[in-house]
Amino acid sequence: MSGEQLIFELSRSGRRAYAQAPKPVDDKHLSDLPAKLRRKERPGLPEVSELQVVRHYTRLSQKNFAIDKQFYPLGSCTMKYNPRGANRAAMLPGFLGRHPLAPESHSQGYLACLYELQEILHEVTGMAGVSLAPMAGAQGEFSGVAMIRAYHQARGDDGRNEILIPEAAHGTNPATASMCGYRVREVPVGKDGDVDLEALREACGPQTAGLMMTNPSTCGVFERRIEEIAAAVHEAGGLLYYDGANLNAILGKVRPGDMGFDVIHMNLHKTFATPHGGGGPGAGPVGVSERLKPYMPTPVVTRDGDTYRWVDTDEIPDSIGHLSAFQGNAGVLLRAYFYARVLGREGMIRVGEYSTLAANYLLRRLESVGCRAAYPDRRASHEFIISFSREAKETDVHAMDIAKRLLDYNQHAPTAYFPLLVPECFLIEPTETETREALDEFVEAMGEILREARESPELVKGAPYTQPVRRLDDVRAAKQLDLTWSE
Amino acid sequence: MSGEQLIFELSRSGRRAYAQAPKPVDDKHLSDLPAKLRRKERPGLPEVSELQVVRHYTRLSQKNFAIDKQFYPLGSCTMKYNPRGANRAAMLPGFLGRHPLAPESHSQGYLACLYELQEILHEVTGMAGVSLAPMAGAQGEFSGVAMIRAYHQARGDDGRNEILIPEAAHGTNPATASMCGYRVREVPVGKDGDVDLEALREACGPQTAGLMMTNPSTCGVFERRIEEIAAAVHEAGGLLYYDGANLNAILGKVRPGDMGFDVIHMNLHKTFATPHGGGGPGAGPVGVSERLKPYMPTPVVTRDGDTYRWVDTDEIPDSIGHLSAFQGNAGVLLRAYFYARVLGREGMIRVGEYSTLAANYLLRRLESVGCRAAYPDRRASHEFIISFSREAKETDVHAMDIAKRLLDYNQHAPTAYFPLLVPECFLIEPTETETREALDEFVEAMGEILREARESPELVKGAPYTQPVRRLDDVRAAKQLDLTWSE
Amino acid sequence: MPYIPHTPQDVKEMLAAIGAESIEELFDEIPGHLKAGRLEALPEGLSEMEATAVMAARARQDEGLVCFAGAGAYEHHIPAAVWELATRGEYYTAYTPYQAEASQGTLQVIYEYQTMMARLTAMDVSNASVYDGASGLAEAVLMALRANRKSKSRRVLMPESVHPRYRQAVDAICVHQGVEQISVAFESATGTTALDSVKPYSGEDIAALVIPQPNFFGALEEVDALTDWAHENGILVIGVVNPVAMALLAPPGEWGETGADIVVGEGQPLGVPLSSGGPYFGFMCCTKKHVRQMPGRIIGRTVDEEGRPGYTLTLQAREQHIRRSKATSNICTNQGLAMTAATIHMALLGVDGLEAVAGHCHANTRALLERLTAIDGVERVFEGPFFHEAALRLPRDSRTVLQELADNHGILAGHVPGLYYEGMENTLLVCATEVRTDEEIERFGNALAEVLA
Amino acid sequence: MPYIPHTPQDVKEMLAAIGAESIEELFDEIPGHLKAGRLEALPEGLSEMEATAVMAARARQDEGLVCFAGAGAYEHHIPAAVWELATRGEYYTAYTPYQAEASQGTLQVIYEYQTMMARLTAMDVSNASVYDGASGLAEAVLMALRANRKSKSRRVLMPESVHPRYRQAVDAICVHQGVEQISVAFESATGTTALDSVKPYSGEDIAALVIPQPNFFGALEEVDALTDWAHENGILVIGVVNPVAMALLAPPGEWGETGADIVVGEGQPLGVPLSSGGPYFGFMCCTKKHVRQMPGRIIGRTVDEEGRPGYTLTLQAREQHIRRSKATSNICTNQGLAMTAATIHMALLGVDGLEAVAGHCHANTRALLERLTAIDGVERVFEGPFFHEAALRLPRDSRTVLQELADNHGILAGHVPGLYYEGMENTLLVCATEVRTDEEIERFGNALAEVLA
Numbered sequence A, B: 001m002s003g004e005q006l007i008f009e010l011s012r013s014g015r016r017a018y019a020q021a022p023k024p025v026d027d028k029h030l031s032d033l034p035a036k037l038r039r040k041e042r043p044g045l046p047e048v049s050e051l052q053v054v055r056h057y058t059r060l061s062q063k064n065f066a067i068d069k070q071f072y073p074l075g076s077c078t079m080k081y082n083p084r085g086a087n088r089a090a091m092l093p094g095f096l097g098r099h100p101l102a103p104e105s106h107s108q109g110y111l112a113c114l115y116e117l118q119e120i121l122h123e124v125t126g127m128a129g130v131s132l133a134p135m136a137g138a139q140g141e142f143s144g145v146a147m148i149r150a151y152h153q154a155r156g157d158d159g160r161n162e163i164l165i166p167e168a169a170h171g172t173n174p175a176t177a178s179m180c181g182y183r184v185r186e187v188p189v190g191k192d193g194d195v196d197l198e199a200l201r202e203a204c205g206p207q208t209a210g211l212m213m214t215n216p217s218t219c220g221v222f223e224r225r226i227e228e229i230a231a232a233v234h235e236a237g238g239l240l241y242y243d244g245a246n247l248n249a250i251l252g253k254v255r256p257g258d259m260g261f262d263v264i265h266m267n268l269h270k271t272f273a274t275p276h277g278g279g280g281p282g283a284g285p286v287g288v289s290e291r292l293k294p295y296m297p298t299p300v301v302t303r304d305g306d307t308y309r310w311v312d313t314d315e316i317p318d319s320i321g322h323l324s325a326f327q328g329n330a331g332v333l334l335r336a337y338f339y340a341r342v343l344g345r346e347g348m349i350r351v352g353e354y355s356t357l358a359a360n361y362l363l364r365r366l367e368s369v370g371c372r373a374a375y376p377d378r379r380a381s382h383e384f385i386i387s388f389s390r391e392a393k394e395t396d397v398h399a400m401d402i403a404k405r406l407l408d409y410n411q412h413a414p415t416a417y418f419p420l421l422v423p424e425c426f427l428i429e430p431t432e433t434e435t436r437e438a439l440d441e442f443v444e445a446m447g448e449i450l451r452e453a454r455e456s457p458e459l460v461k462g463a464p465y466t467q468p469v470r471r472l473d474d475v476r477a478a479k480q481l482d483l484t485w486s487e
Numbered sequence C, D: 001m002p003y004i005p006h007t008p009q010d011v012k013e014m015l016a017a018i019g020a021e022s023i024e025e026l027f028d029e030i031p032g033h034l035k036a037g038r039l040e041a042l043p044e045g046l047s048e049m050e051a052t053a054v055m056a057a058r059a060r061q062d063e064g065l066v067c068f069a070g071a072g073a074y075e076h077h078i079p080a081a082v083w084e085l086a087t088r089g090e091y092y093t094a095y096t097p098y099q100a101e102a103s104q105g106t107l108q109v110i111y112e113y114q115t116m117m118a119r120l121t122a123m124d125v126s127n128a129s130v131y132d133g134a135s136g137l138a139e140a141v142l143m144a145l146r147a148n149r150k151s152k153s154r155r156v157l158m159p160e161s162v163h164p165r166y167r168q169a170v171d172a173i174c175v176h177q178g179v180e181q182i183s184v185a186f187e188s189a190t191g192t193t194a195l196d197s198v199k200p201y202s203g204e205d206i207a208a209l210v211i212p213q214p215n216f217f218g219a220l221e222e223v224d225a226l227t228d229w230a231h232e233n234g235i236l237v238i239g240v241v242n243p244v245a246m247a248l249l250a251p252p253g254e255w256g257e258t259g260a261d262i263v264v265g266e267g268q269p270l271g272v273p274l275s276s277g278g279p280y281f282g283f284m285c286c287t288k289k290h291v292r293q294m295p296g297r298i299i300g301r302t303v304d305e306e307g308r309p310g311y312t313l314t315l316q317a318r319e320q321h322i323r324r325s326k327a328t329s330n331i332c333t334n335q336g337l338a339m340t341a342a343t344i345h346m347a348l349l350g351v352d353g354l355e356a357v358a359g360h361c362h363a364n365t366r367a368l369l370e371r372l373t374a375i376d377g378v379e380r381v382f383e384g385p386f387f388h389e390a391a392l393r394l395p396r397d398s399r400t401v402l403q404e405l406a407d408n409h410g411i412l413a414g415h416v417p418g419l420y421y422e423g424m425e426n427t428l429l430v431c432a433t434e435v436r437t438d439e440e441i442e443r444f445g446n447a448l449a450e451v452l453a
């Protein structure tokens, strides 16, 4: 594939996508705009034809890997099939054309979907209340920790200034705690992938506002002593935050509410199959226990008889408030609603079952071609970790090299170097929507690459060879900042 | 790009795209279907998941060249930009959901579009009547020649059994004449690309039903003596058929009606920018002179005051009849209507101007890198011919080799070996929607390839190298027929 | 200049390269007095926004009828993936796959399509589509004339139970080649073609017999007996079938002792929206023996120079661009994109899906018939088995009933056989596909009762 | 099993490979008493057809209001190409471009987007989007606290003319870091922030001043004077702008002597449909100096091993996945697809297009104001220049008027500032973008006259 010029390089002065440029406006219509508030130089947007635009962005699109094209086993990201039916339903004119401030009387169809989605999330999480407001996982986390804070403050329990976080946690967890004004205290993880319970107990204290954790954790295993952990934190007066990024693993099997969590966020763009869009949008609804209900982010939807309406801060006066100008990422919520309706009761349960089946199968098969599991004695949840520290030591081929080489096999690389506590690791999540053959192909590719690593390590270290570019100079990117194009 | 398995090879017994398979029907609902009329063995359709289907057809799509990706200078095919706006408009639910047999009272929106399209085509062709019924160019041709036949028959002029066709003509012309029961007599073309007028005059006679020709012809030049040709044929009692595949060249410049043609078909999938879809659908409306109006294919649309209605064979009793079950390729007509409305009066005229500009520019530039024009002293119309007979003789590199090599330069090959009368030729049509830079890139590629042909002919003869497959064995394809897959 | 990229600077430099003063000069070979005026009657150009608004308003005008019409075009659920994939630029804006190496996507799709259609009809081979079912039947008739070596006649037995619009198209398209359609009346009791109606032609020189399944009235023909009779008399059999019905009904390849010879039909039910009648696509299959007489494009699998499998247009010696006046047909552009959609549709549905769709269609139509015939004066016209569509007799003219149901109840009640058949003025042809709900059927029932009251 | 491909055979063999008897066994590490029940409250699964029907019926319910509301979300024409391209699987179903070599498409799009936004706002750099305009302002405030080395305070001057919902979001998001919003009242005559209203804070330790342009009421602020005053006092300037307005109005980079320091805004007007409020995207730009304090993803251009240009995530040391608790923000997933659409949208419109859109919006709103203020008792609330949106005083409570116009006339008349501002119960904020026609404006006028009569 040849290099694609920038849209600016395709630009020629005076060229235009005429069908998109309405006739210019007579200046008299702008006469009331004071000259000193007017723009002096026109902004340098590209001047291109419509065909150029279509061709350019079509060609660029082909430089992406995507679920629609490749197996994409990114651990912790749940890259599963994004139903096209959900896209069509969410893009129905009635939904797309609705102004966010339209009166409730003219929003009943939309509100009905949201209300039912709340109910569905309520049921699958076992939490007492659900708010769909947060616009991504991280904003869900923010809401959750903000609610924990609000809870303590409402009780006058002001000394709690620390959030506990297992060291395997996703970066958004500590970042969120900071954004909410908390200090972060990391809790070590044991050799078996479970949190070090002793260390946790020691860390708990009157300063503990709460614990943020994922279960199954980003180590790809189910935290077996979750109840002891919950008890320890609760006894210390802290609350439990559940990072629901891994909800896919336990959908229909265990409910965070039943495990004792006080608040949970869900990544609908993971578990509920809405697309990742090359970096969003997502949606990060939160579910809360009874005691956090008064603090839920607004708005939420309620039903009075046959009509639906918004519930806002006037009715939830202690709410942590509004996180967006309007009502969150509506289009993502609609896609998730569609997905949930298609799955239904039975389907929802199968998600956890089959994603777990796929992960355990893939783990065993990978072991059979020489990969080493980080937690060989554990069940994989919907994802698992393998480590290449031996390869790194023996052949100087690192996890990153293997990741890049996978691209040459037309396989997207798994998440690499995360969680940080396992050296040279891959976090692999196959999801329930990939066929067994797809898993087997990945195994085959991995087997080949491990062989290459032994026999011709330079080959692997030089990868990729088949992509639009070879390996990129990240250091230069950060040092010689080139963030916008100029002639 | 790696080979893509067949969808059947991805199939596994018991697999399914469940969201698409409604619950099975209770057998009692089928109890009235007699067993002996029932199917015994289930048809072997693929058993695949929805993700597999999406991935498979996404990947396959990427093995195509397309206007949305490449310059596609196929002579006589008018591969210009297909506006995405037309696609959206034609796929509005109101149009897609309309049953073809819905009453006229509930089809006024649709009929209004068709009526106005008829009027637009009427104006741009200068013909007296327009029918939108034919479903592609060849069916338009069929209608035209059938009307010519009906005309002669109605006058009792039964001896006319021959259609004259210039030797440069597209294959559909003679094939159409045959389908309409005519003998075909080919008329030679002179060295300058114009029809040999003397030969034509000689060929004309009482047996002449008509002449089918394209102007500009598929030699890429405007037939200068069109009026003499028309006169000759008319004097002999024959009628003139205009193959409008090349209408793009003269849109707004000359009108077939003004040139004396009796009937014309238009390829809306060329001139009116509707997509070719990898081989259709198209639309081939016909325009007719006053004397052929009684024979137009049905239905056509008319307006009574504010309402639109179909006109059918009861009102056009001598119509050549219905060519399809319903009303032709509605969706294509709607796209063409959109395009015509966006272009409007000014835009329509520019099409001919700028496609001609592009062709003449490209021709001169190609000459400058060593290509030889078939008609060097003529203006190019919207397309032109170059010939590689010298290369073929000197280096054994043939037009087909150069065509294949162009693919390696990410350029679609022009039409090759057509028209048949120019040896080793390319028929090149750049259209008005390609930028000058795109034309220049093509010139550059051609220059390179001509150099390669001289310096390393084997390289060119072995092309392509960068496509999903190398050159295919057509002989084997025709001899060892493999037309369907079996395990 | 909508869709034209040339800047004034470009134009200047391009003209300079050509050596012309103006664009107008490029047209100097056209006799001046032929030059067109200014196309005054054309409207002024619109922006995409404006043109979209015009068409959106019109599309909205036509919306809202709940569809119980079939008669050759059926409303089915189409998975969202079908057209999201089919309208990808790579399919949507490609040409006919003449450069095989640069068109392996489309070519492989067609090969898959051919396989699916052959399997659905139980025939050996399929082409890559013709325009629609009706014109496809005309092509099949012409093909049968070429293919039937035993017959010298141009006579074709055409049951009147074949869709009247198909028969019209056969008329229009085949008349110039002297084809004679011999009408065969249907039984007034069953709406189907009795063996006894064709028997009088035993021993005559007839090229082909057309057998619809289901026929225009939704009634099921005795395909085995008819097929065997035809073959015994040296007559080729052309089956005209609904592809969705093929999930449940015996496919033409299995009719009688040896199966039909040619099969055509309307592909629309396989993933193509109603869309006002088109673009649909006609499918066409036949036995291996006759493949060289089949019109249209055919894709074959072969290998490339390195032995890798690949796909290419084949048997082109039948086609007009090679054979010119001796071609099997003049067809060139066919219905590629609709066929692509159908391929994706069939892949998504699979056998189970197609069977379930067919089953629900039939069950819904049965429920509809039950509901409607519960109304006083409404009864089935024909007895005997049917699939998915059936004719009802109303107590009064069905055209006006249909109009009233549309105007006042938002229901498209079906189609009116009286347009084509004498004595059927009160008949209504109805159909309820899998997309119709129980409530809609009930609504139709209530509305009809009201209109007839 | 919707979307699950495993056949019973697959499951059997997979379990065998794992060495487990059943799928249930794979969950044996989960304490038994924690296992969930059967999710009884969930509805049964639907087919795509059924789920689509449910949602289509609901979408239809909400259709039909002609929109004169703005207030942060604007109905613009969106070229068809925008979403046909953006929803291509390659964009739609890709993850964040962590594997740069396999994501050059998305990465280059972002680089182009960054360039466009920087040019539109006349700032040095842009990030790859934040959630929306409101949360973007919150991020900008937090960023300003970090970036303003001169200030130790957490105090921010926040004009009341800033969109109330933006101020709410700043409240919700910044409160935990002790940010103090100091409200600055607007002039009752003009609806804008007077220099005199901020002057009292001269010399105080203030981290940032927020300047909206246009402000919530559509009124135009004296951006130059405010910017210069802020900078003279060591206060960073955060501009909150409508990106379409940037085609006509002075961009923040050119405000005052040295321009704003940080710019945020709602990207929705650039090709994103109203879609019930989201997904939209927030844009965020700043001066080079502050780039290391900017949250969110940033793409840089670099070269590969062979020296070819390529694109990659850069400055990741600001981000949570590297910096964890020390990150500039917790934002991770942002609004990639909406940003992709916006990039395509801007490329299609170009400067001319964007200028024309802005111009038509303004002209239409002026025409609307003229029509509405011709009604007795209806008048503009503020004097002075505005862009594309303005506040009207009605003779009675605007909420009920709005409801009546929606219920009886199919018109969404605008938004109600009285929800946020005391004493504005009778005020209506109206807006007519380029998609509104003269007839619609007239229809609104007539309807309002009727409702107020």
Ligand SMILES: Cc1ncc(COP(=O)(O)O)c(C=O)c1O
Residues within 6 Å of the ligand: A076, A077, A136, A137, A138, A139, A170, A172, A173, A214, A218, A243, A245, A246, A267, A282, A283, A284, D331, D332, D333
């Ligand atoms: C474990 C975990 N937590 C939180 C997040 C953050 O979610 P988002 O990216 O939607 O903000 C992610 C996303 O990658 C994650 O994997």
Ligand SMILES: Cc1ncc(COP(=O)(O)O)c(C=O)c1O
Residues within 6 Å of the ligand: B076, B077, B136, B137, B138, B139, B170, B172, B173, B214, B218, B243, B245, B246, B267, B282, B283, B284, C331, C332, C333
């Ligand atoms: C000159 C000419 N005539 C007729 C046709 C036939 O048109 P269609 O393919 O639409 O049947 C073509 C199409 O390629 C053509 O180029």
